[in-house]
Amino acid sequence: MSEAASVGRAAVPRGVWRRSAARNRLAVAALLAILAVVLVALAAPLLPLADPDTVDTPNRLRPPLTPGHVLGTDEFGRDLLSRLIWGARVSLLAGAGAASAAMLVGVGLGIAAGYYGGVTETVIMRLTDILMAFPYILLAIAIVAGLGPGLRNAMIAIAIVGFPFYTRLVRSVVLSVRAREFVEAAHALGSPDPLILLRHVVPHLLSPVIVAFSLDVGAKILATSGLSFLGLGTQPPTADWGSMLATGRQFVILSPHVVLLPGLAIFAIVLALNLVGDALRDLLDPRTRPA
């Protein structure tokens, strides 16, 4: 393994993960909770759940613990537990998908800007400057206005407003790595650019990008839920935590649970993701790592 790769990959010495996990039990519990939610969401078609879209108006707005409906029903009599679990698939996919797309585009552009410099860097960085001159959610709303409401378009919009953050982060790391001796040595030995990037530059990006991504998934779940809440994301009758909240709020006086439950679901999953992200940052940043 090259020096650069070894520096990047051996960032966390053996034993530190175990010690850190013991210190940060809350983050481990949060990670287990996230895994449980993901597993349940993935297994939704196999679980003995009511159809999330079947309307049963005689049984509308039933409170939690009603026989046959553990978490009650919504304004159309649809089973809330089932809609929350099926909605988890959409909400988690939207958040993770938007964050992944933002990360991939941002990292690619950041590498190009930092490594090649010159006109490439100027064009990319001015674009990120201008995109960052907008309030985050407002630009996403404007993009959805152009593309039309819908989950896929909401994800694209959130990814577009999210990538400049990764571009700036990655460019600054690449700029510092590019000036190091091992990159100069690789150049002198005649290594082609893709090989230098893959073997000597990318390993240095892993820690900062992993930390940024782990904190970003939660933010993207909040953002996509926000668009769905405004009626610009997931469209009815598909269940999604943000749109469940939006439609349920008209009935909040009669049945607060139709609003409280999807909101709690968003809050809990984003809180868990932030706890894990904070713990990862502490672990991967040598300055805050436990001795």
Add this chain to the structure above:
Amino acid sequence: MGRYLLRRLLHLGPVLLGVSLIVFLVLHLTPGDPAEVMLGSQATQEDLTRLRAQLGLDRPLHVQYARWIGQVLRGDLGRSLWMKRPVLTEVMERFKATLLLTASALVLSTVGGIALGIGAATRANSLLDRLSTVASLFGASMPVFWLGIVLMVIFSLWLGWLPASGMFAPYGGGGARDLLAHLVLPAVTLAAASVTIVARLTRSAMLDVLGQDYVRTARAKGATEWAVVVRHALKNALIPIVTVVGVQAGYLLGGAVLTETVFAWPGVGTLVVQGILARDVPLVQGSVLVIASTFVLINLAVDVLYACLDPRIRYE
């Protein structure tokens, strides 16, 4: 300072031009025809042709942009297709409400955040410090629209202390007291996440400063704790705090869209959402341009304030 200000002002032009270009492109370059988006899939070919000609959509893109930006520079943001009124008139009427909400939330988050941050820093590891850590984690994780609904349920519907929505009571309202009562819940909702961010940053900046030699000297001279914290420590911790408050001002301006929707606050945020759902491109375009330009101007103000507080910046 004059040269610094001039340089920042010269930088403003290209940024505003870039912002206008992005606003124009996202609504015109995206797949699909804006005329189709506005009229829906049921529109006839004649309707589409007429609307394209009316809005100049049948011309090349750069001609459309040049025409639009020329109108914008003359103070004409076009005409709303849905409201049948000039976009600028509509946006400016609503903009006052958005500014009032954003400014109130900014004052709440700045004053509350700095007070909490000072409390946490001067009593590090106390109950207050731990509570502020938990609050900052909760603030970053809570959907603002959900918090708004929960506060509305508790304080309007259950306790009946505050009005649930709107800016004034529909009957017999209109005074400053009525406005203030309607403002409390949206402003608190919008400020909630920002308070925790400002508090955490104030705490860390204050902890850095409180460990400096000149703070020890001030204490050794017999200065009161209040004078040490406010005159010696806070003054020097203000630079990072001003930066984060500036960033929060922009965040609040964007976040106002969601908060306004929850509380039916008649601001530009609700106008944008209504414009999108009504497929009114000129209205959305004009509203987004006004908010984004305000955001750019806020960033400029923060940079200038930053240079006033720290002379090193303007000499760079």
